[in-house]
Amino acid sequence: MNETTRLLKELVEVQGVEEVVCVGRDGFVIASESRGKGDAEAIGAMISTGLGSAESIGRELNVGRMIVGTMEYGEGIVLMAALGTDVLLSIVASKDANLGNIRLQAKRRMPDLENSLK
Template identity: 35%
Template sequence: MVDLKQTLSRFLSIPGVRQSILVGRDGLMIEGLTREGKEDMEAVGAITTTGLSTAEALGQEIARGGVVGLVMEYEHGLVSVDPLGDFALLVTLFDNASHLGRVRHLVKASRNEILEALDIV
């Protein structure tokens, strides 16, 4: 069986990644890991679901299809939101855009493993 903490810890092994959070579409945190982060993982996860819902509505309105991923860039870092099927999403907080490719690659590589652990494959 897949250990979600072990899977999420791979994200924290990427330099600059501060948090990796698995959240249900209802906003409830399923699992999360942080590296010295001050941000409240449960609050980040809950708020992020609203942002994803807004992005999904925009995609429908402008006829661009479903959201594959969402990246929000702030003055002091980035937040990546990746839908994992209809029931969960992965939220990753990191310091700068230089590691965006590594984070996106790891999301794709870990997707089936996470879904299997959630028993929604």
């Protein structure tokens, strides 16, 4: 098992996390781990578009670069973050997930994930 796979497996094992996807800026999936519910290819395409829009908002409002974007929906939570300049991380979680714990676990692993994808 390579380092990227190990780190994604650790994240998908966090309570409430259903899917973790690393995608390129072009929307193509680089690596993913799932509890079997999601469609990594569809998530990749949507996240690349969504993160680009979120980054544009940050530039227009002069609030700096986006670190982590969180979207809460009626049935779940989606987090997205840039791993360097070329890779995006997306985490899909259940609506009852502990968002603080997921953010903490992701933050702890993001530097290693970024390095493993170089």
